[in-house]
Amino acid sequence: MPDSTATLTRGAVHRSGRGGWSWFARRYGAILPMAPGMLFLVVMSIYPTIYSLVISLFRWNLSDPTRMRFGGWHNFGLLLTDVTFWNAVGVTFKFVLIAVSLELILGLAIALLFFQRFPGDRFLRALLILPMVVAPVVVGLLSRYMLNVQFGIITFLTEALGLGRIDFFGEPNLALGTLIVIDIWQWTPFMFLIMLAALQGVPEDIIEAAKVDGARPVRIFFDHILHLIRYPVAVAVALRLIDAFRVYDIIFMTTRGGPIDVTQTLSWQIYDAGFKSLDIGYAAAYSWLMLIIVVATVTLVLRLLLNEQASR
Amino acid sequence: MISATPAMPRRSPLRTRARILTATRAGAALIVSLLFFAPIYWMILTALKSGNEAFKATPSLIVWPDFENFALVFTQSNFGLALSTSLFVSVTSTVLCLVLGASIAYPLARVKMRGQKHIAFWILSLRIIPPIAVIIPLFLLLRSVGLTGSIWSLVIVYTYMNLPLTVWLLRGFFADLPTEIEEASFVDGAGRLRTFIGITLPLTAPGLIATALLCFIFAWNEFLFANILTGAATRTAPVGLTEYVTPVSVEWNKIMAAGTLVVLPVWIGALAAQRYLVRGLTLGAVK
Amino acid sequence: MTAYSSIKDVTPGVSDGKVAGIEFAAVNMTFADGTTALKSLDLTIEEGEFVVFVGPSGCGKSTALRILAGLEQATGGTVAIKGRDVTDLGPQQRDIAMVFQSYALYPHKSVYENLAYPLRIRGLDKGTIETAVAGVADLLGLTALLKRKPGALSGGQRQRVAMGRALVRNPEAFLMDEPLSNLDAALRVEMRGEIKRLHRRLGVTTVYVTHDQVEAMTMGDRVAVLRGGELQQFDAPQRLYEQPANMFVASFIGSPAINLAMAAIGAESSVMTLAGTEIGLPPSRRPEGHPAGPVMVGIRPEAFSYRRDLEHDVSLTITPDLIESLGAELLVHFALPAAPVPVALTSSAKSAVSPIALSGNAAEMSTRFIAKLDARCAYAVGKPATVWFSTDHLMLFEAATGRTILASAPMIKLSV
Numbered sequence A: 001m002p003d004s005t006a007t008l009t010r011g012a013v014h015r016s017g018r019g020g021w022s023w024f025a026r027r028y029g030a031i032l033p034m035a036p037g038m039l040f041l042v043v044m045s046i047y048p049t050i051y052s053l054v055i056s057l058f059r060w061n062l063s064d065p066t067r068m069r070f071g072g073w074h075n076f077g078l079l080l081t082d083v084t085f086w087n088a089v090g091v092t093f094k095f096v097l098i099a100v101s102l103e104l105i106l107g108l109a110i111a112l113l114f115f116q117r118f119p120g121d122r123f124l125r126a127l128l129i130l131p132m133v134v135a136p137v138v139v140g141l142l143s144r145y146m147l148n149v150q151f152g153i154i155t156f157l158t159e160a161l162g163l164g165r166i167d168f169f170g171e172p173n174l175a176l177g178t179l180i181v182i183d184i185w186q187w188t189p190f191m192f193l194i195m196l197a198a199l200q201g202v203p204e205d206i207i208e209a210a211k212v213d214g215a216r217p218v219r220i221f222f223d224h225i226l227h228l229i230r231y232p233v234a235v236a237v238a239l240r241l242i243d244a245f246r247v248y249d250i251i252f253m254t255t256r257g258g259p260i261d262v263t264q265t266l267s268w269q270i271y272d273a274g275f276k277s278l279d280i281g282y283a284a285a286y287s288w289l290m291l292i293i294v295v296a297t298v299t300l301v302l303r304l305l306l307n308e309q310a311s312r
Numbered sequence B: 001m002i003s004a005t006p007a008m009p010r011r012s013p014l015r016t017r018a019r020i021l022t023a024t025r026a027g028a029a030l031i032v033s034l035l036f037f038a039p040i041y042w043m044i045l046t047a048l049k050s051g052n053e054a055f056k057a058t059p060s061l062i063v064w065p066d067f068e069n070f071a072l073v074f075t076q077s078n079f080g081l082a083l084s085t086s087l088f089v090s091v092t093s094t095v096l097c098l099v100l101g102a103s104i105a106y107p108l109a110r111v112k113m114r115g116q117k118h119i120a121f122w123i124l125s126l127r128i129i130p131p132i133a134v135i136i137p138l139f140l141l142l143r144s145v146g147l148t149g150s151i152w153s154l155v156i157v158y159t160y161m162n163l164p165l166t167v168w169l170l171r172g173f174f175a176d177l178p179t180e181i182e183e184a185s186f187v188d189g190a191g192r193l194r195t196f197i198g199i200t201l202p203l204t205a206p207g208l209i210a211t212a213l214l215c216f217i218f219a220w221n222e223f224l225f226a227n228i229l230t231g232a233a234t235r236t237a238p239v240g241l242t243e244y245v246t247p248v249s250v251e252w253n254k255i256m257a258a259g260t261l262v263v264l265p266v267w268i269g270a271l272a273a274q275r276y277l278v279r280g281l282t283l284g285a286v287k
Numbered sequence C: 001m002t003a004y005s006s007i008k009d010v011t012p013g014v015s016d017g018k019v020a021g022i023e024f025a026a027v028n029m030t031f032a033d034g035t036t037a038l039k040s041l042d043l044t045i046e047e048g049e050f051v052v053f054v055g056p057s058g059c060g061k062s063t064a065l066r067i068l069a070g071l072e073q074a075t076g077g078t079v080a081i082k083g084r085d086v087t088d089l090g091p092q093q094r095d096i097a098m099v100f101q102s103y104a105l106y107p108h109k110s111v112y113e114n115l116a117y118p119l120r121i122r123g124l125d126k127g128t129i130e131t132a133v134a135g136v137a138d139l140l141g142l143t144a145l146l147k148r149k150p151g152a153l154s155g156g157q158r159q160r161v162a163m164g165r166a167l168v169r170n171p172e173a174f175l176m177d178e179p180l181s182n183l184d185a186a187l188r189v190e191m192r193g194e195i196k197r198l199h200r201r202l203g204v205t206t207v208y209v210t211h212d213q214v215e216a217m218t219m220g221d222r223v224a225v226l227r228g229g230e231l232q233q234f235d236a237p238q239r240l241y242e243q244p245a246n247m248f249v250a251s252f253i254g255s256p257a258i259n260l261a262m263a264a265i266g267a268e269s270s271v272m273t274l275a276g277t278e279i280g281l282p283p284s285r286r287p288e289g290h291p292a293g294p295v296m297v298g299i300r301p302e303a304f305s306y307r308r309d310l311e312h313d314v315s316l317t318i319t320p321d322l323i324e325s326l327g328a329e330l331l332v333h334f335a336l337p338a339a340p341v342p343v344a345l346t347s348s349a350k351s352a353v354s355p356i357a358l359s360g361n362a363a364e365m366s367t368r369f370i371a372k373l374d375a376r377c378a379y380a381v382g383k384p385a386t387v388w389f390s391t392d393h394l395m396l397f398e399a400a401t402g403r404t405i406l407a408s409a410p411m412i413k414l415s416v
Ligand SMILES: Nc1ncnc2c1ncn2[C@@H]1O[C@H](COP(=O)(O)OP(=O)(O)OP(=O)(O)O)[C@@H](O)[C@H]1O
Pocket: C031, C032, C033, C035, C036, C037, C055, C056, C057, C058, C059, C060, C061, C062, C063, C064, C211
């Protein structure tokens, strides 16, 4: 961590002599309140970081905690040659990329619907944003209930439509798609809120100038507005990516990685390795790889979004 | 609306078109909103259904509300305890977050110090780490101080989890307050602490409350840590919920009633903080 | 205002001898980012004086005031208030009151609470606070507004509350940073008078920051003109106008700004060539000791007259190219016939002239003139005419540095 020893850079400190409590109070008094919180953050983040870095280099299974052998890159090597790891990478990317991009598009589209006021829009907006504050555990239970093959409301609908009973979580071809739809249901409102705020932040005179220039609404949207909201879009996408990579609760409540391995995400596998197989060295190495993947993806997507838009 | 000049036709074609457009948009917005709300409606409806109505062949869309399920949730299980545990953990960690967060954010917003930006971004970067990646070391850390299974382990973890968000939000709210107002108070003779309590806090109260609500929501909904760090006596509501689902009996009415109880306080909070929700969810990047 | 002095510190070390109200000694200010806002400021303000800091934007006026208030720590030098060194004291310990440009009222407190705040902090009892606030409210006509929040006040009323908050506790000094700049023109003139009246009544040392030279001239007992962090001149308004220390002060004070042109001093310094016209200089108006060569000459627009009389005996033939009417007077714009001035000299003059006087390029600047003439002159655009002035009104500045060589003759009553 750079420069955690912050000092006041206001002048004139040198004039009054050093030493003593009053000198200390004048110089550091204003930033002293930061100490407890910063200490807490440092301990809580540095300790796990170092710990996990160290144990990732060890072969250590808690089912036999006394046998801890240094393995070097062993865990990493094991991971990179493991098909289940690469399967999890594929599943996670499919989930994250499809869900987030659809959420962005849908969120933006709905924001356009709400951009100009109409009677009752506040009430509808209040309804619309509710899904994102529903606890993921509740979302999992609710979707299980609604998709239940015997008595779920969705099953009732699919039967009414002549599609028969569909086991959305049990069918290998459908399980991941179902999870994606659930994620879209829960998080499109988030995108919507941010896109709406972004659209409302576009200076009106720019849109008016474009109108006066004779541009049609569609042109204005693609030529100007999309460019002007690229920063909020980037922030929203980055945050959603970070959160989508974490997906765990929903899987825990529904598919638990199955059927077979079609919903085995990185988060799920780390949990599996750490708390079921108790192979914590392996889980730690896994965590590091996941962190690298998340950071790299977010960076890459941000760069794509901001550069491509800027070069228009 | 009455047109200003009587000579004009009351409805110009342009205005009629605008009306139709607005009506179309409103209609589409209505459908979309209902679509997103439908599952939630279904949950509440099920919670209010009595007995076997939940498993009827033709689901009914409207029922006479029956609060029996809610009563059963409290009487037949420990869910009441889980709710109160959740409440305690969420409120305590929220208060801790605000206190620690404000004492970091205020100097960060007001005092010139070396490496200010680095500190702020380091704090923000903590938000990117997936919880699953730190859960094992955190678990071992908390176990080594004997806190696993204790309610305090969750308080600590949630405080840690929400602190970066809190710092970023509060920093923004403090920075938005014109320095001159605080300077006026200094000149009027008030010290830093008195100015902070008497001037800064009241003026940033809406932001503080919104931040508190967000912290509360995130702590309240959290499951991963709660599942691993709690014992039978210290279950939070999300963990308690999972135990309703047993292979033997699946009482969906009660599950939905319990789910509604988990979701309800958070909705009220979210609706109250709507104005700040965007800012909060984007860590202050979008206002 | 209620007389109450209980909160006033008895300043130690104040003897009967002369103690300055406020003293800046070699105050330097360099911000963390390297910006130098003040360079060795030396300034002594008498007890009870009304002093105005004036200068173009970014010249360091606010910085000087904030250092005086203790809101900013100077990087060098000392500040004293009533003989007490306050350099290392926080704003709380300085016993000064300040009116901010944005007023900085506490938006969550009523007008009454805003006014009472400084007294509450000093722990005064309820009765004292009530009388003090009532007195100030009465003085400023705020009595009817005491229950309102600042958000429900007009700009002028807010300004009064800000003043009231400063007045209520009888401080050692009032500091005001552009307190009137958010008001409309009429209200500004009204408040200007009111502040002056208050000052006369209370006699508290006041430092007033403005970028408006009219405010500075009308309000200040003395005016400090700053430029780029350096004090240019600290003098009574009339002296700034008649005896500016340099070309910057000359062009900053007065509206419309002083006319400036390149001219050449003849070998004997008895003759000056301006725009190809030779003007004889009487013995009292000769730049003694100045070598022959280029100078900048300045003539205030008010110094011109449309007719010849005892005080206006030098003529200039002009062709007005724009005439603006102010009612009683006309602003007659004209160009001086191009003078054969060497290019090199023009550019050195350019650097000496303030950015304010510089409209367009230097050559144009030196030949654009404005004369403020009685409306009876009935001059017309495009019709050649004659304007008169006196060598008494000429100011001469060093072409290279802008330093004043010869100010206008003192005690001259300028015709309007
Ligand atoms: N906190 C700061 N950090 C860095 N530079 C500053 C700071 N405050 C002021 N400055 C710089 O110091 C110089 C003087 O600023 P100051 O505010 O005193 O000007 P001013 O005379 O009050 O101008 P104005 O009439 O626009 O208010 C300017 O160049 C300004 O940019």
